[in-house]
Amino acid sequence: GDSVTQMEGPVTLSEEAFLTINCTYTATGYPSLFWYVQYPGEGLQLLLKATKADDKGSNKGFEATYRKETTSFHLEKGSVQVSDSAVYFCALSAQETSGSRLTFGEGTQLTVNP
Amino acid sequence: EPEVTQTPSHQVTQMGQEVILRCVPISNHLYFYWYRQILGQKVEFLVSFYNNEISEKSEIFDDQFSVERPDGSNFTLKIRSTKLEDSAMYFCASQLGIYGEAFFGQGTRLTVV
Numbered sequence: 001g002d003s004v005t006q007m008e009g010p011v012t013l014s015e016e017a018f019l020t021i022n023c024t025y026t027a028t029g030y031p032s033l034f035w036y037v038q039y040p041g042e043g044l045q046l047l048l049k050a051t052k053a054d055d056k057g058s059n060k061g062f063e064a065t066y067r068k069e070t071t072s073f074h075l076e077k078g079s080v081q082v083s084d085s086a087v088y089f090c091a092l093s094a095q096e097t098s099g100s101r102l103t104f105g106e107g108t109q110l111t112v113n114p
Numbered sequence: 115e116p117e118v119t120q121t122p123s124h125q126v127t128q129m130g131q132e133v134i135l136r137c138v139p140i141s142n143h144l145y146f147y148w149y150r151q152i153l154g155q156k157v158e159f160l161v162s163f164y165n166n167e168i169s170e171k172s173e174i175f176d177d178q179f180s181v182e183r184p185d186g187s188n189f190t191l192k193i194r195s196t197k198l199e200d201s202a203m204y205f206c207a208s209q210l211g212i213y214g215e216a217f218f219g220q221g222t223r224l225t226v227v
Contacts, residue, residue, distance in 0.1 A: 046217075049215075105156065
C-alpha cells in the first residue's frame, strides 16, 4: 500500500540556519504530495503541495520538489525563523488507489532557537 | 477565514463508555474526513464521507465506529464502547472538492481510562 517516510526528528536549529526535512514515498499510482504544518495548539495546515513530477511547491519561504525518480519530496527553507517552530508532516494522496484520503509520514518536530 | 471547528478539545472517558466527537466543517465543503494520531505515531486515516454516506474507510474503522452528519452542519464520530487503545488525537477535515485542499480542525484529544 501507499506509505510516506520522514526523516527522524526532532530537529533543532538556530535562527537563519538552512532547513532540510527529508520525505520519501511509496505509491503505486501517481500521487499528489503535500507538506502540512502543525503549530502548537492548532490543527494541521497545508504548507505546500505538488501534483506531478518535477513540480515545485512553495510557500512562506519553504520549497519542495516532486522527484519521481527518487520518490522524494524533501522540504527546504534557506533561513528559518523562531516562528517556524512546529511539527511538519509529509503526506500523499493517490486518488487512483486510495481515493482522496491522505497518507501521512511520522511528522518532524522542528525547534528554532533565537 | 473559514475554519473547521472541533469540540471538545479534550475528552476523558472511562473504558467501555460511548463517546461522540463533534466537528463543524467549512460550510460549503462536500467531503469530510476523520483521522487519528496515537501519541508518537503517524496520523492515520479513519473514514471519508460524501453525499451523506461513507465513501471509504480504513481497517481501523470497525463496527465500534460510526459517523453521521445529522443536521447538515455537524459531522460526528461516535465510538460505541471505548478501549484504552482508542486514546489518541482525533482530527476532522473537510474539502470543497475531491481534489481540493483538506482543511483540518485543531483536534480532539481523547483519553480513555
